[in-house]
Amino acid sequence: MTQPTREDVLQALSSFRDPETGRDVVRVNQVLDLQVRDGHVDVTLGLTTLFAPLWPELKKEAERLLAARLPVETEVNVMIQEYHRPAEKLGAIGLTAKAVIAVGSGKGGVGKSTVATALALGLARSGSQVGLMDADVYGPSVPHLLGTSERPTLHEGKIQPIGADGLRVMSMGFIVPKDEAVIWRGPMLHGAVQQFLKDTAWGELDYLIVDMPPGTGDIALSLSQLLPVSGAIVVCTPQELALLDAVKAVAMFRKVNIEVLGMVENMSRFVCPNCGSQHEIFGTGGVKRKADELGVPFLGEIPLNVSLRIQGDIGRLADCFSDPVTAPALEEVCRNLVRNLAAKRRSEPPLPSLSVLG
Numbered sequence: 067m068t069q070p071t072r073e074d075v076l077q078a079l080s081s082f083r084d085p086e087t088g089r090d091v092v093r094v095n096q097v098l099d100l101q102v103r104d105g106h107v108d109v110t111l112g113l114t115t116l117f118a119p120l121w122p123e124l125k126k127e128a129e130r131l132l133a134a135r136l137p138v139e140t141e142v143n144v145m146i147q148e149y150h151r152p153a154e155k156l157g158a159i160g161l162t163a164k165a166v167i168a169v170g171s172g173k174g175g176v177g178k179s180t181v182a183t184a185l186a187l188g189l190a191r192s193g194s195q196v197g198l199m200d201a202d203v204y205g206p207s208v209p210h211l212l213g214t215s216e217r218p219t220l221h222e223g224k225i226q227p228i229g230a231d232g233l234r235v236m237s238m239g240f241i242v243p244k245d246e247a248v249i250w251r252g253p254m255l256h257g258a259v260q261q262f263l264k265d266t267a268w269g270e271l272d273y274l275i276v277d278m279p280p281g282t283g284d285i286a287l288s289l290s291q292l293l294p295v296s297g298a299i300v301v302c303t304p305q306e307l308a309l310l311d312a313v314k315a316v317a318m319f320r321k322v323n324i325e326v327l328g329m330v331e332n333m334s335r336f337v338c339p340n341c342g343s344q345h346e347i348f349g350t351g352g353v354k355r356k357a358d359e360l361g362v363p364f365l366g367e368i369p370l371n372v373s374l375r376i377q378g379d380i381g382r383l384a385d386c387f388s389d390p391v392t393a394p395a396l397e398e399v400c401r402n403l404v405r406n407l408a409a410k411r412r413s414e415p416p417l418p419s420l421s422v423l424g
C-alpha cells in the first residue's frame with residue numbers, strides 16, 4: 067500500500083485557504099499538528115472563531131481535499147482547534163472587531179430585533195465572540211428579549227457592556243427609563259451611536275451586530291461614517307406591503323455605501339405545534355423573489371412560531387435554540403451569512419503574510 071509522506075500531506079493542504087485571510091494554511095503555520103502513520107493521516111488545523119459556525123463544513127472540505135490528493139487507501143481525519151489572530155482596530159473609532167453587521171428593516175414589527183438578537187446568539191453559540199449593540203433608540207427591545215435590566219457601570223471611563231447569554235450587550239434601554247419618551251435629533255443620534263461604539267469596553271470581538279432603528283437612514287449614515295461596516299441584513303415579512311418597505315431599506319443601505327449581505331424572510335409560514343401542518347399566513351417565498359430581483363443574497367426563512375414570540379416576551383430568547391422549528395432555521399441563516407462573508411474574504415486578494423515555512 068502506498069503511504070503518503072508528511073510532505074505529500076502538506077502539499078495537498080497548501081490549497082486550503084484560511085477563510086478569514088484567504089492565505090494558505092501551511093505557509094502561515096495554521097497546521098497545528100500532523101501525524102502520518104500506517105495509512106492514517108491526522109491533521110489539526112487552527113482556525114479563528116470568526117467563522118466558527120462553518121467549522122463542521124470546513125473540516126469536511128479539508129478532508130475531501132486530502133482524500134482527493136492522497137493515495138486512495140489513506141484514512142484522513144481533520145480536527146479544528148481555535149487559533150487566535152487578534153482583531154484590528156476599526157477606523158478612527160477604534161472598535162476592535164473583525165466584522166460589523168447592521169440588521170435593519172423597512173418598518174417596525176417585522177421581527178428585526180428578534181432576528182438580530184437571535185443571530186447574535188447563534189453566532190456566539192458556535193464559538194464566535196459577539197457584541198450586540200441595540201441602536202434602535204426609538205424602541206430598544208434587546209434588553210427585554212434577553213431578560214436583562216441591569217444598568218451598565220463605568221470602569222476607567224468606559225461603559226461596561228452587559229453580559230447576557232454569552233453576548234456583550236449595549237442598549238439605550240439600559241440607560242433611559244423604560245416608559246420615558248426620548249426625542250432624538252440628528253446630531254444627538256450620531257453622538258449616541260459614536261458613544262456606544264467608542265466608549266463601550268467591547269473588548270475584542272469577532273462580530274458586532276447592530277440592531278438598527280427601522281426605516282430611517284440617520285443611524286446607518288452615522289455608522290458608515292464612523293467605521294467600516296461589513297454589511298447589512300434586511301429582515302422582512304413575505305407580504306407585498308412589507309416588501310415595498312424592505313426595498314426602501316435595501317436602497318437606504320446602498321445609499322450610505324453599506325453592502326447588503328442578505329435578506330431574511332421572517333414569519334414565513336406557520337407550523338402548527340399540534341399537528342405539524344403548515345399555513346402561509348403572510349404568504350411565503352416573497353422575500354426570496356425580491357432578493358433575487360434586487361441582486362441581494364437570500365439568507366433563509368424563519369417560520370412564524372408562537373414559542374418564539376413567547377420566549378421573546380418573557381426575556382428568554384436564547385431558549386429558541388432548543389425549539390425544533392426555530393433552531394434549524396436560525397442556524398441556517400447564521401451559516402448562510404457567514405458563508406457569504408467568508409466567500410467575500412476569500413475572493414479578495416490575500417492579506418500580505420510573512421512566509422514561515424519558507
Ligand code: ADP
Pocket residue numbers: 171173174175176177178179180181207332333334368369370371372374375376378379
Ligand atoms: P421589530 O424589531 O421589527 O419591531 P420585534 O423583533 O420587536 O420586531 O418583533 C415584533 C413581535 O413579533 C414580537 O412580539 C416578537 O416576539 C414577534 N416575532 C418576531 N418574529 C417572530 C416569529 N418568527 N414568530 C413569532 N413571533 C415573532
